[in-house]
Amino acid sequence: MMMAHEENDYVKENEKQGCREREGRNYQGTSQTLLGVQVTDLLNGVFIAFSINHVVADGQSFWHFVNSWAEISQGSQKISKLSVFEQYFPEDINRLIRFLFTEEEKQHSKSLNPQLPAERIFRFSKEKITQLKLKANTKVNTNKISSLQALLTHLWRSVIRCQSLDPKEETHCMMMIRARPKMDPQLGEGYFGNVRVVNGVIMKTGELLLSGLGKVALEMNKIISLHSHERMKNQYESWVRSPKLVRLGGMIHMGKF
Numbered sequence: 421m422m423m424a425h426e427e428n429d430y431v432k433e434n435e436k437q438g439c440r441e442r443e444g445r446n447y448q449g450t451s452q453t454l455l456g457v458q459v460t461d462l463l464n465g466v467f468i469a470f471s472i473n474h475v476v477a478d479g480q481s482f483w484h485f486v487n488s489w490a491e492i493s494q495g496s497q498k499i500s501k502l503s504v505f506e507q508y509f510p511e512d513i514n515r516l517i518r519f520l521f522t523e524e525e526k527q528h529s530k531s532l533n534p535q536l537p538a539e540r541i542f543r544f545s546k547e548k549i550t551q552l553k554l555k556a557n558t559k560v561n562t563n564k565i566s567s568l569q570a571l572l573t574h575l576w577r578s579v580i581r582c583q584s585l586d587p588k589e590e591t592h593c594m595m596m597i598r599a600r601p602k603m604d605p606q607l608g609e610g611y612f613g614n615v616r617v618v619n620g621v622i623m624k625t626g627e628l629l630l631s632g633l634g635k636v637a638l639e640m641n642k643i644i645s646l647h648s649h650e651r652m653k654n655q656y657e658s659w660v661r662s663p664k665l666v667r668l669g670g671m672i673h674m675g676k677f
Contacts, residue, residue, distance in 0.1 A: 449473040478614040480598070485612075503612040508603070544571065552633070559634025564641050573637040580628055587626030593640065594620040597647050604649040617655055619643055 456471040472482055481503075488499040544552075549567050556570040557563050576593045585591065599615040600607040607615060621640050628636060 449475055474614060476614065477612065478596070478616045480600070480609075481612045481614070484610070501610050504608055504610045505612050507613055508607055508611065508615075542575075556634045556637040559632055560638045562638065564645075565634070565637045566641070569637050569640050569644070570633065573633055573640055577628060577633070577636065580625055585625045587624065587629075589625050590622055591625050591628055592620045592622050594618060595640070595644070597644055599647070599652050602647055602649055602652055617647065617652060619647070 452473075453471075454473045454476050456469075458469045460467040460469075470482070470486070477485065484501065484503065488501070488503070491499050549571055552570040552574055553565060553567045556565045556573065572593065572595070576591075580591050595618070596616045597619055599617055600609070600611060603615075621636070621643055623631075623636070623639070
């Protein structure tokens with residue numbers, strides 16, 4: 421993750437190399453750096469690059485760490501939100517998880533160099549996001565659709581429209597779903613760890629583009645709402661029985677967003 425000011429919204433290749441630990445694999449955390457921070461002095465500012473092992477922390481925990489560090493750097497004697505480091509694990513699940521790699525999987529992991537699409541930064545004003553949310557909810561006569569769901573739906577439909585795919589081809593919008601508020605009892609906002617599950621909405625390209633913003637956003641809302649404590653627990657149990665590592669290169673290809 422990089423924090424910098426650039427007039428050009430495209431992320432340059434040299435910026436991606438801002439943190440040297442970027443290419444590590446999550447399962448290599450026992451021997452490689454869990455957190456890397458690199459500070460580069462520029463003529464007109466400072467460039468800070470972060471790299472963190474995703475097994476250790478999700479996005480919420482990462483920003484909790486950055487904000488706490490910022491408070492300390494500004495002279496605060498006490499951070500505003502304390503971290504909870506006691507790790508939660510659903511009952512009756514063996515905490516010792518072994519990854520049994522075959523030689524073929526090891527070689528594939530070492531040589532993995534996915535061809536990722538160009539990265540670009542898009543900026544949406546608060547007013548535009550409010551308009552998207554209002555439009556999505558109004559179209560399907562509800563108030564359940566959040567700002568993020570409306571924005572993700574807008575981006576998904578826009579990206580797929582530009583790819584000119586076959587109307588019958590399936591397209592996926594993969595999402596990271598927060599599990600903290602869905603667990604019973606709920607995990608506090610200060611819980612430090614990775615508490616996310618991956619899921620997504622699947623639609624035919626033609627249906628996605630013809631259904632409209634509201635209908636697609638409502639489908640996304642339904643998928644997220646289905647993730648109850650029991651469903652989350654079942655997903656964790658299933659993963660422990662058969663651990664799988666998600667590769668970025670396997671998630672990004674034609675028809676997926």
